[in-house]
Amino acid sequence: MSATPPPPPSTAPASSGKGLHSRAYNRLIGACDKYVPAKMRPLWMHPAGPKTIFFWGPIVKWSLVIAGLSDLTRPADTISPNGCLALGATNLIWTRYSLVIIPKNYSLFAVNLFVSLTQLFQLGRAYNYRWEQSKLEKTGETKLAIEASL
DSSP states (O other): OOOOOOOOOOSSOSOOOOSHHHHHHHHHHHHHHTTSOTTTHHHHHSTTSTTSHHHHHHHHHHHHHHHHHHGGGSOGGGOOHHHHHHHHHHHHHHHHHHHHSSSOOHHHHHHHHHHHHHHHHHHHHHHHHHHHHHHHHHHTOOSOOHHHHO
């Protein structure tokens, strides 16, 4: 079984736009094309590779996962249940969408899944805190139940 060499770089521009940003992007990609090693060329030329938003969008979106993880240290009384629900639900929708589009984008799937999980966990913390607070109010205690939500 002989390995066929990767196809040569496309002469077509990476972006068909005519704006200043598109021209600069096309020049940058064109300059980088000749330095991509042969082993990396399949990734480079992939429809969801580094030349496309399908690659960079999920990379940048990981900052939402990092923010969600850092929010785990916040007190539960400062969590916005509506915000967590909105972010968690929309990312569940995008999780499904990332497996329906062509090409399937597994990096988009992973990042949306992790954003959803972190936000739904935060939502659980917020509702647990509110439930504990309502129990304390019924018994007449006034201390905060922040410890119970951690």
